Amino acid sequence: MTTGLTVTINGQPEPLDECGWLQRRPCGCIVSAVIAVVECADDSGWVLATADQAHRHLNPTKRDRDKAAKAGLTTELITMRHYRDHIGAKWECEQHPRPAV
Known part of the structure; x- marks a missing residue:
């Protein structure tokens, strides 16, 4: 599903199809994430174009x-590019680093 919707992140236009939503604690730790646009064969996908839509999706x-x-x-x-380049598995903030293994 290509929505054709564009959002502005840090002053730059980005296709919504290439974005996702994070839910963070006040300290900065990520508690949940969801891709903004999901297409499913059975039409059960979604388009989350606003923070309120994402918030309601993550907190039903x-x-x-x-x-x-x-x-x-x-x-x-955020863009999924930013997620891949800067976040990945690092969901904890500097205050709550993951213990070394």
Whole structure:
């Protein structure tokens, strides 16, 4: 599914199809992520074009949304290129580094 939708991230136009949403704690740790545009053969895919749509997708019930609000979670749009180049498996913030193995 190509939506043809364009978003602006850091002053640059980006195709929504190449973006995703992160949900972060106030410290910066990532708690969840979702690709903005997903196509499925059975039409169960989605297009998450706004922070509110992503927030509701990641927190489907009112109870979940209230819990996220109480925790101070924020929803952030990023390019998948940024995710691959700068985040990958590093979901923890500098305050909460993953222990060395």
